[in-house]
Amino acid sequence: MLSKLKGTAPEVRQKPIANVPDKKDNDDADNTKKLPEWVDWSIRILIVPGMVGIAILVAIAVRTFWEEWH
Secondary structure, eight states: OHHHHOSOOOOOOOOOOOOOOOHHHHHHHHHTOOOOHHHHHHHHHHHHHHHHHHHHHHHHHHHHHHHHHO
């Protein structure tokens, strides 16, 4: 049976791979799209109170949990 398998492998032809643009080029194109300035400032102004609010809610939840179990 092994004698049947001996020999050379058939030739495999590969298709050429298309040139793929570098990721760096795509990132540069996306960096040119910016938010309007008022949106940028609104986001910056609202992030701080939002984070403080979340911290307060977490503190209340932790304190409630702590008081119930101790």
